[in-house]
Every structure is written in structure tokens, then in C-alpha cells.
Amino acid sequence: MTNKSDRSSNNALWGHKWGYADTSLKINEDRSVIMTGDRYALSGYKMPYLIPYIEELLDIKIELKDVLEEVKQAYITPPNCNADFTQAIADLFPAHQYSFEDSERLLHSHGQTTFEEVHKVLYSQLERLVDMVFYCESTADAQKLIELAIKYDVCLVPFGGGTSVSCALKLPLTETRAIVSVDMKRMNRLEWIDRENLRACFQAGITGKQLEAELRQHGFVCGHEPDSLELSTLGGWIATNASGMKKNRYGNIEQIVENITLLTPTGVIEQIAPTPRASMGMQLQNLLFGNEGNLGLIIQAVIKIHPLPQVTKYGSLIFPNFDLGVKFLYEVAHSGFIPASIRLVDNNQFRFGQALKPKSSSILAYLDKLKKFYVLKLRGFDPQQMVAATIVMEGAAEEVAYQQTNIYALAKKFQGLATGATNGQRGYMLTYAIAYLRDFLSSYYITGETFETSVPWSEIQQVCNAVAQQLQELHRQYNLPGKPYLSYRISQSYHTGVCIYFMFAVYIKGVEHPEVICGQIEHSLRQTIIANGGSISHHHGVGKIRQDFMKDTLSPASIELLRQIKKASDPQNIFGVRNNILAESDI
């Protein structure tokens, strides 16, 4: 399986697994783990505690030589070409703008949902692939492509960073037309920047990393930081209704974007000009967030930008238990000193973070022991109960100082103990490494998934407990080896509730059809979340893995009206990827 791409511009040798080709995890002979490259906080040092920690948690023994074999050469069905359409494309576009190559087709036929997609690509096979990949380079290209798709009845699937974790890129098995993946990443230009009004217009295929680099050159920042920042695109953020780590300061995507240009088969959806908040009848722009590729191609967007912050400061705290941490978060969320980001990780995730640390040198080890003694003995923290909060404060110096003073003062009320900026920063750095860890573990028969929800404050504990209990129950029912692993963090706070981000893992060695079982576990856990007051998703979106739960989310007439909107905008179902409200058989 090759990591192949034309995305040299973003320096990402991007493949079927998550992220950059220079970065992966390996086990050394001494059973320590190392992350290759030098991209991340985890890169380049030995982690001696990781394997023992995983073995303890899952109650398994990892055999270094026993790895799950990746598919050497996937069986790839030949493309289902629409000859007239293909001819028309060849007549209009140069060869470097389209491809029928197997490797390109495979690369564009999946996202990063472990069970359904990554597992199939690496260890089994995908049922349906796109038949052609088209590299869109301009609005005119996109317009022409849509025209041809209408004329020759071809299905188009917008493709950004390919980082979907909701099977939004999974192709409908019942689709008999040729399917063209429309890769938007060559449309990555800054169109204009408006320094006084603090906004900029970007083409939609730009990745978060490129976008921030571009803005930084002008002295600005957008501040939208989803965990997929390096790979995901502006268009993808809009299509999934994305959330960023620092949303308290910069907003989630729907608060950042001021105008979207969407090409549909029936015309261009956009405002004539971006405006600050306005009252202009029903605001169609607001409906475009979360369209998940159902409506058309997002070509460009105007976003809010901010001068680079004077100060960025990290912080961290520990609390004796999760409940006290939640109470602290509640007060911060309703205070006048909300930091750019504040997260609370549960005990499992806290210990997981510890397990990723290097072996301490002797003097550091001594200080570490002293610290531990202070925390555990003098302050009475139980290592099996304690949790940690990480904080990012950003802004003018006095603003950050005001936040810091108040946050730490408040923490004391909940027995919080400050644990320093380094631990805080480290916590955020780990975020970018999680997907690599997931891919690494899967080769040792450990498969898992991240899933998230939004939930009212009062239901946090209820949802977490119910998910933990249900996972235990499913693990027993499916007779899986070892023990299941669950951890969670509160990654965002809102006025009425929070986002909880869960991770679970199970050991699947010797298990038949693990991808099916894991899919069923994910589905069952979502059911548990919703039954206990959580939402269908906070920011991953619905895609196809959560379609079943739309009926628990919206009234029947709401769903029907959304389907009518799709029909009105795209009567021929050119954008036939069929996410969220659209089932396989629809339209």
C-alpha cells in the first residue's frame, strides 16, 4: 500500500492511514515505543510505559511479532466509466486534472472511520470505489464539471482532507452511475484579505495548516483548530459543521464563516456580499453548515480573522475526581474569564498521558517522586480517581493575566491543584498524535474509535456511566478477549452543556469479523448516549454511521423538509453521497 499524493504543496505524504508518512509509532526490542519523525511532542523519544499500561488496562499480552497483516494489494474493481462523460472531460481538461488510477481511486473512496473504512482498506477491502478522481483547480472547472455531470448523469462526491470519521465519504452501494470524487485541495488560494474589517476570503480546498500559515504571513490568525487541522480543509469544516479547540475565543466554524459560495446543480448559493450580523429573511447560509456533501461543491468562503494574539499561555490543574472537575468547568463556563480552551480528561486519559512520558532521568525522577508524594500523600489525591484540566489562554497580556488569576483562584474552591504550563501544553500536543496511536495499536489487534456528543451539564455523569456500563455489557455479550478500555474528556463547554469526547478500545485477536462487531458496539454506544440525553454528534457529524439516529434528533416533518430542500437544489441527485437525512435508496 503506497502513500501517494500530489499534495506536495502541503508537504503531507498522505495515505490511507492518518496523517504524514514521516510519522508512525513502532515498538522497540525493549518493548518501549517510539514515534518517528520530529513533528510532534511525542516524536523521537522512547516511551517505556505505554505497552505495560495498555496491557494492564486491556488485560492482554502484546506479542511484538504478531501483527495484523495489512492488505498487500487490495482487490480493486475496475472503474465504472461513463464513456461520453469521460470523453467530455478529456476534451476539456488536461490529463493532470483527472485520474482513473487504482491508487488514486482507493485513496478517494474512504475517510478515517476506523471500523468501517480504515479497517476495510488496510485489512480487507472496500465494497465500492469512486470511478474517477477529478482535481478541481478553479470555480470555472467546478461549474463545467457540474454541467457535464448533469448532462451525462454522473454522481459527484466532494473531497477535502479525507479526514471524515463518520463514513461521510463511504459510497452508496446502490449507486449505479459513475462516481467522480471531486478533490478540492488544489483550490487553496487566499483570494483577498481585509485587514480593517478582519476578514479574508479563501478557496475552500485549503487545509487548516496552509490557511494559518498564509494568514500568519500577514500578521493574522483564524484560530479554528479542529484536531484534524493539518489535513482537513475549509470546505470540509463547513460541510461537517466543525468545531475548533479554541472556540471560546475564535468561535466554531458557523461563527467564523461570513459567506459561503456553494455551487449546486441549480445555481450558485451565496450572499452578494459578506455582512456582519443581519436580518434578511431566512438565512440560507446558516443551513449550509453540516450539509456533508449532499448539496454541492463549496468553492470559497469568507472567514473572520484576528491579529496574532499578544500572549498564548498554557496551564493545567488536577482535581481529586471527575465530579469536582465538572463543577469547576461549570463555573468557568459561566464566568467572565473563559479561556480560549479548557478541557477536562478523566482518570484513564490522565494516566494514558502519563504512560506516554519518557523514562525520567535520575534528578527529574527524584523531583517527579517528590511531586507525586505531595499530591498523593499530603493532598490525599487517589491516583485511580484524579483527573486533569488543561487550559489555553490567549489574547492581550492583561486579558490573559485576568483569566489566569481568576481561573486558579476558582480552582481552589474545587480542590484543584495547579500542575504547570508544561503539562498543559503537552496535553494539547497529544491531541494531534491520537490518530497515529490508533493506527499503531490496530496493527496489534487493538481496535477502537473516538466518538463525541454534546450533552446538558446535568447529564454528563449519567451519559459517561451509561456508556461505560454498556461497553462492559457488549464486551461480555460478544465474548471479546481481555477487558474493554474507555476514556473520555470534556473538550468544550457551552452555556447549557458540554462536548464529551470518548475513546474506546477492544482487543480483537482471534475474533471473527471484528469490523462488524466494532461497528455494532459504536452503534449501540450512540444509542446509549442518546437515550441518556446526549446528542447525535457534537462535531464529527452524521455521515452514514449515525443516520439511524436522525429520527431521534429531528421531528419527521423536519427531516422531510430537509429532503425536499435537497430535492429542490439537486433534483437529479448529482451530489449523491447520501449522508445524514438521505438513505441509500433515496431520490
Place this chain on the structure above:
Amino acid sequence: MTNKSDRSSNNALWGHKWGYADTSLKINEDRSVIMTGDRYALSGYKMPYLIPYIEELLDIKIELKDVLEEVKQAYITPPNCNADFTQAIADLFPAHQYSFEDSERLLHSHGQTTFEEVHKVLYSQLERLVDMVFYCESTADAQKLIELAIKYDVCLVPFGGGTSVSCALKLPLTETRAIVSVDMKRMNRLEWIDRENLRACFQAGITGKQLEAELRQHGFVCGHEPDSLELSTLGGWIATNASGMKKNRYGNIEQIVENITLLTPTGVIEQIAPTPRASMGMQLQNLLFGNEGNLGLIIQAVIKIHPLPQVTKYGSLIFPNFDLGVKFLYEVAHSGFIPASIRLVDNNQFRFGQALKPKSSSILAYLDKLKKFYVLKLRGFDPQQMVAATIVMEGAAEEVAYQQTNIYALAKKFQGLATGATNGQRGYMLTYAIAYLRDFLSSYYITGETFETSVPWSEIQQVCNAVAQQLQELHRQYNLPGKPYLSYRISQSYHTGVCIYFMFAVYIKGVEHPEVICGQIEHSLRQTIIANGGSISHHHGVGKIRQDFMKDTLSPASIELLRQIKKASDPQNIFGVRNNILAESDI
């Protein structure tokens, strides 16, 4: 003309003019003005400077005895009854739930748009009236009513506080079906309150005043404060995409509401449960803001609530000129100490505020003179140039202190001079009196209008200058007597721009068809605003007076898709009030 209503519960003897029957303005024999009652900061004292100020500004002479006569008995066309529908209503509902009386019909056939509506009701006549008024008391009532409307092909027009200033309640002349005004104000109950998650569910007909009173009993506040707060309703706020004075702290309506229940002819639009921010595909809920009655009846909504603030503090500042004031506002808007509200009034509005003051007693007059000396002579402020900012700070004591310190420190950078809390508070109190003033002046042949827009920071001065110039030009073209009056304030700040709220007045004594001319002036000024970078509306909405400008606001395909959404939701056009995207002739 009687002020008649069944709204005893909100204590508003509500009529064709704005507001409460106990409050109006009168000129005394000594040419001072007094506001009756004791509701407002302006009530109960003599204002000796108002008439001279107006006379000077408009270059006219007001004759006390020469008042424009209100219509004594408007000619009211008999109701266009649909006999079968009427019978069905009579069979199902008690008599107090519907009315064919002329006074009720008239009351429900207009909003508060001066030229188009108030002027016609008071001094001329309305072309089209509703044929029946239905008082909705429950969701079941609403459902039944819609069923009957479908069955008998009747047009329904939702009616909340009746405070629309966009002709949203103006009835289409081409409507041949019976039109029923659906008065929602009896649906004014608090359904539930969730203290921990800080949200509450209210029926949509509750007025702002009732809603805040209800919440206050539980120790909470919603904080949504449009100028129409006393009269307008929750459902109306959603329908117009309303904005509140303290939006910096509490949000505009789209940030306050977490779930809307809308009854349409094709079913109930709602989320199954309110959730904090979520990603669930295209969010139909977001589309409902600004529907302006086109889609259905808003029955109830879940809103965010807040504990009562520890502290509310007013403040005020003066600046040598508007430009410096705008620069100050820009820095505040991008700072970490944004107060709940901050406004900047231009020189005309500042002086208008001064003209509403009482005659100072001798010692106060002396102090006033001293103050003036300090400001004008020592600090070199030009009385024809200086402007004022008013501020509301709300929250915990330390938060308010932090805002206050930083705001006043920043103001110095722009030659700002603190002018005390009293002036600040007074500035906000005037807000509620403006509509009474408008009605008062209109009886002396002075007619005017308020109109607003959102505009990028860089275009503020351009838009204001262009509007002033165009008003001069139109005044000349129409050969109107005296001089035109224009004033404006920046009432809201956003990251990328502001809301500018304009008021204009002209003297129309001896002018033929003043309502036509004034309508043309309003239309032309809106054109000027849009041509210079402003939006169609910040919070008044589109209704009918701004329909012409939808094409300057949205792409053709956007408008067409919105029309298709309406068609899908209401194929028979039961909700046929035809605002924003729908023309007289549509559907």
C-alpha cells in the same frame, strides 16, 4: 379611535400608536413638552428645550393649534368571510377565541411602520384588513386552526406584539381568500425551567416584559432587550431575527434560542430535544430565524437563561467627534473587556438628548455651566461636533470592575471624557421613549422613520455621509418645507462591523401625499445604504418595505431555493403574508 385590547395580563392598553395608553407627549401653553404617566425617564417633567431644538433643526415654526387630524372613524371594509370555515370555527371554539369586530380587525392589520402603516391608520385608511382575528390559546388550537385553514383554503397571518416596522404585517392586496390574524399573545406561559442547564421553555406569545418578569421570580434573566421589549413577543423575535441591546453578554436571538417548535401545514418542525451545539446535518432550526411569518406558527421555544447579574453599571463618555468615537468602539469590540452594551450617538442625537432635559434648577444650572466650560473651553470640544458613548456593564463585581477600568483607560487614547453613570442610564432610558416621540411629532406634521443596517467597520463613515447627502438631495427634489433631520447611532458592534441605527424626520405641512413621498425617501435611502456597503437590515427585517433589495442581498439561486423551501413546507400558501422573498403574486 379606541385603544382596545384583551391584553390586561401585560397591562398594556395597546392601540394603533406605539405603546401604552397612559403614555403620550403633549405641548403645554408655555411651549414646553411633557410626557404623561410615570413609566419612563422622560415622564412627568417639563421639557422646555425640545420644541425650540426641533424648530431650529428643521427650520420650521410649530403652531400649537395646528395639528394633523387623526381619522375619526376609518372606513372599514366588511370582512370577507369564508362561511364554511367560519362555521367550523364556531363549532369548535368558544366565542372569546375569535372576533370579526372592526376594531379588532383594524388592530391586527398593521404594524408600526410609520409611512406605510401608522400614517394610513391614523390619517388615511388601510387598503386591506384581516377578515377575522383568532386568539390562539394552545398548541392544539393552532393545530386545529391550520387543519381548517387547509381544508377551507384560508390564509393565516401570525400576529405577536404587532410592533413590526418593516410592513411584515401588511396584507397582500391580491389575496382573495379570507385572511385570519392568529393572535398568539394568550400563549404566554412558562412551560418549564431547567435551573442547572440554564434554559427555559416558553410559549411563543409571551412578551419580553412578561418573560423577564416570570424569569426574575425564579432568579433568572434572559437578557434579550430589543427596543420593543415591552410589547414584542418571543415568537416575533424569532420571526424577525431580532437583536437585543445587551447582545454582547446575552447574544442575539439566534444565539439565545436552543429549540423552536414551528407548526407548518406539513407538520411540526422541531428538534426532539434541545441540545448544546451539535453537528446533525443541515440545521433547519437555524433557517427559522427571520421567517417573518412565511412558514407557519411558532408555538414555543427553549431559550438560554442566566442567573441575575450581581452588578449592573452604566457609564458614558464624550468624544470630540464621531470618527474618534468609532475608533474607540473598534478597539473595545476587539478587546477582552466588551461590555454588555456600548453605543455611540452622533452629534445630532447627542444634542437631541440634551434637548429632552428639564430646565435646571439654579444650583444645578450653575454646575452644568461649569461642566460645559470645562468640556468646551478647557478641553476644546466643539458642541457641533462632539458625540457620546453610553455603556452598560453587567456581571460579577470583578468582571464589571475589569471592564470599567479598561474601557475608561482606553477612552483616553481617543480623547474620551467620562461623563458619568447618570448620563449613561438616561441614554438607554430614552430608547423606550423614541416611538412615543415619533407619534407625538407626527401630529405636528413632522414625520420620520427609524431604519438600520449592518456595515463593515471601514464603510461606516461612507454610509453615514452618503445617507445624509442623499436625504438633502431628496428633500430638495421633493421640494419639502424646512430642512431635513438626520441622526444616527452605532447601536451594536461586531467583529467585522457594526449596526447603524438612523432616524430621519421631515416637515410635511402642505405636502401632498406625504406617505408616498416618505416611503420613496426610505426606499431611496436604503438603496444608498446598500450601494455604499451596508446590508438590507440589521434586525428590523425585510418584511415588505425592503423586498426590492433581496436581489442585492442574495444570489438568484439562493432566493429561488428559499422559495422552494416555502413551497415544500406550505404548498397551499396557507401562511400567505408574503414577506421577504415572496412577492404579491407568488405561489
